[in-house]
Amino acid sequence: MELAFYASALVALLASLGVVTGTNPVHALLYLIVSLISVALTFFALGAPFAGALQVIVYAGAIMVLFVFVVMMLNLGSDASAQERAWLKPRTWVGPSILAGLLLLALLGTLLRGDVARVIGGTSIDAQAVGGLLFGPWLLVVELAAMLLLAALVTASHLGRDAEPDRASGGES
Amino acid sequence: MSWWTPELAAIVFSVLQALVILLAVVLLGAVMTVVERRLLGAWQDRYGPNRVGPFGSLQLVADMIKIFFKEDWVPPFADKRLFVLAPGIAMATLLLSFMIIPITPGWGVADLNIGILFFLAMAGINVYAVLFGGWASASKYALIGALRVSAQTLSYEVFMGLSLMGVVALTGSFNLRDIVQAQEGLWFVVPQFFGFVTFMIAGIAVTHRHPFDQPEAEQELADGYHIEYSSMKFGMFFIGEYVGMVLISALITTLFFGGWQGPLLPPFLWFALKTAFFLMLFVLLRAALPRPRYDRVMQFGWKVCLPITLLNLLVTGAVILARAS
Numbered sequence: 376m377e378l379a380f381y382a383s384a385l386v387a388l389l390a391s392l393g394v395v396t397g398t399n400p401v402h403a404l405l406y407l408i409v410s411l412i413s414v415a416l417t418f419f420a421l422g423a424p425f426a427g428a429l430q431v432i433v434y435a436g437a438i439m440v441l442f443v444f445v446v447m448m449l450n451l452g453s454d455a456s457a458q459e460r461a462w463l464k465p466r467t468w469v470g471p472s473i474l475a476g477l478l479l480l481a482l483l484g485t486l487l488r489g490d491v492a493r494v495i496g497g498t499s500i501d502a503q504a505v506g507g508l509l510f511g512p513w514l515l516v517v518e519l520a521a522m523l524l525l526a527a528l529v530t531a532s533h534l535g536r537d538a539e540p541d542r543a544s545g546g547e548s
Numbered sequence: 549m550s551w552w553t554p555e556l557a558a559i560v561f562s563v564l565q566a567l568v569i570l571l572a573v574v575l576l577g578a579v580m581t582v583v584e585r586r587l588l589g590a591w592q593d594r595y596g597p598n599r600v601g602p603f604g605s606l607q608l609v610a611d612m613i614k615i616f617f618k619e620d621w622v623p624p625f626a627d628k629r630l631f632v633l634a635p636g637i638a639m640a641t642l643l644l645s646f647m648i649i650p651i652t653p654g655w656g657v658a659d660l661n662i663g664i665l666f667f668l669a670m671a672g673i674n675v676y677a678v679l680f681g682g683w684a685s686a687s688k689y690a691l692i693g694a695l696r697v698s699a700q701t702l703s704y705e706v707f708m709g710l711s712l713m714g715v716v717a718l719t720g721s722f723n724l725r726d727i728v729q730a731q732e733g734l735w736f737v738v739p740q741f742f743g744f745v746t747f748m749i750a751g752i753a754v755t756h757r758h759p760f761d762q763p764e765a766e767q768e769l770a771d772g773y774h775i776e777y778s779s780m781k782f783g784m785f786f787i788g789e790y791v792g793m794v795l796i797s798a799l800i801t802t803l804f805f806g807g808w809q810g811p812l813l814p815p816f817l818w819f820a821l822k823t824a825f826f827l828m829l830f831v832l833l834r835a836a837l838p839r840p841r842y843d844r845v846m847q848f849g850w851k852v853c854l855p856i857t858l859l860n861l862l863v864t865g866a867v868i869l870a871r872a873s
Contacts, residue, residue: 401630401683408676428665432709436672437702440679444698447683447691501661502722 383416396463398456400446404439411435422499566647566657573646577790582608584790584831591835618779623685626776630684635777635784638677642791645670649798650725652808652815663724664716667799668709671754674792675701678756681785682773693772696842701754703849708750710857714743714864715803728807737804739867742860744804746853751800753849755792758834760845797826 390413393406411434418427509517582597586604589596598604622631648663650656660666675698682694716722718739719730727736737744753760774785801807801822808815840848 401627401680405630405680412673424660424662425665428662428669431669432665432672436669436675437705440672440675440698440702443676443679443683444695447679447694502665503720 377420380417380420383413383420386410387413387417398459398463400449400455400459401443404443404446407442408435408439411439425500425502425505562657565655569646569651569655569657570643573643573791573794574787576794577787578608578612580790580793580827581611581786583827584834587828587831588835591832615780615783620779620781623687623776625686627684627686630680631776632781634677634681634684635781635788636677637680638674638788639784639791641670641674641677642788642795645795646798648724649795649802650728650807651819655816656725659725660723662722663727664712664722664803668705668712671701671705671708674754677785677788678773681777685773685776687776689771690773690775693775697756697773700756700760700845700849703846704750704753704760704853707746707849707854707857708754710854710861711743711746711750712803713861714740717861717864717868724802724807728802728809731806731809735804735806740804740860740864742856743864744800746857746860747803748796748800749853751796752830752833753845755789755796757789757793757830759837759839761839793827793830794823797823797830800826 387410390406390410394403394410397403397406412431415427415430415435418424418430582604585607586596586598589598596604597607600606600610622628645667647657648660648666650659678697678701679694682690682692682697685691715727715736718736719727721727721730730736752758774782777785798819801819805822807822808819810818813821
């Protein structure tokens with residue numbers, strides 16, 4: 376299982392690098408999909424098949440489809456890739472890279488000091504365990520997230536609504 | 549024969565089993581292309597293809613020879629990598645989904661604990677085949693087809709998952725073997741009738757079969773997302789559609805009609821008969837129903853099917869809780 380974890384983690388890293396350095400937006404999205412699927416595989420390797428399946432269904436299967444959907448309609452041509460190339464100049468990415476490098480150092484420090492074997496190869500967590508936790512100790516968080524999503528839904532429905540026909544035509548009565 | 553241990557035998561047996569199932573599914577998909585045309589003919593008072601071989605039985609061979617020897621052409625304006633990748637995704641995701649289907653008590657590729665979720669994940673990834681195929685073709689018709697299919701599939705996948713949750717709640721497991729065993733006394737089509745109806749509709753929509761074939765709609769889009777494809781690349785999309793049909797039929801059989809269970813006949817025959825029945829139903833729907841307008845399809849999904857599945861899940865949950873207490 377450790378081999379599967381490191382292999383899929385490597386794929387996830389390379390694919391994420393492809394997302395950042397690619398100049399064609401649709402190809403970048405393809406890399407992002409691969410990256411999300413390999414993250415799902417790391418979940419499987421860690422013994423969380425339920426989380427892995429949800430990762431593929433929700434992120435790779437639903438959210439990314441919407442991203443691709445939008446980018447497909449933009450009809451980005453050679454101008455867009457020229458702009459992308461301009462953004463890849465060292466002056467732009469050096470600052471963020473240093474910050475990300477610091478985060479990496481912190482992560483490596485914690486990993487090296489902690490017990491890695493305890494994290495990888497643990498017990499398998501199934502859907503029932505996840506559901507029990509979500510609707511037990513974390514019920515409040517779930518309810519808050521549900522309210523947030525409901526608010527987003529109402530907003531989207533309001534923005535997407537057509538104007539009422541009688542008001543738009545100036546009101547004949 | 550010291551190296552021929554029981555473990556090795558088990559591995560070889562399961563690999564062979566997986567290969568047999570794979571081949572059978574692909575062949576069944578190919579055979580369905582001809583069976584469908586003959587059945588459509590029968591239902592529409594005409595002959596259908598009946599010239600090649602006795603009763604047109606060799607039509608499939610003729611079709612295969614033709615499609616294999618066509619020029620495999622990639623349009624110069626296409627995005628080559630994605631153009632080649634798309635038919636592969638179409639075929640692979642659907643074939644992988646067969647992994648979770650238990651055919652008989654002893655046959656089946658994998659016994660996954662997240663069975664149904666695996667199918668939903670593969671169905672989710674399958675959308676990219678059409679999306680990338682349509683976009684990479686760089687053609688107006690293909691792009692419109694791809695846009696339609698992504699919107700349609702996303703809408704119908706939402707309640708496809710929900711329609712199955714009633715079955716999962718009754719069984720208490722995502723595992724398809726457990727689901728079949730839970731239907732020992734009563735098929736789930738009785739307590740989960742609305743789940744069955746909505747899953748069937750969603751299944752047709754996700755495989756974009758008639759009457760939900762707006763993405764392909766010959767009359768308006770000249771075949772939609774695979775218009776630029778030729779030869780076996782087109783063949784993979786084409787067979788993929790039929791493999792999807794077989795998959796949805798097999799899933800309906802497993803989830804709502806007791807899988808291999810039935811009196812007298814051996815388990816495999818029951819499974820095959822039930823699956824064949826739903827395959828016929830798919831074809832009959834195509835023969836009988838006209839294609840609705842695209843916006844009506846979307847409205848039907850969100851305003852009729854989604855509320856039904858939610859209510860179904862609510863009532864199922866209430867009944868389970870009432871029984872438990």
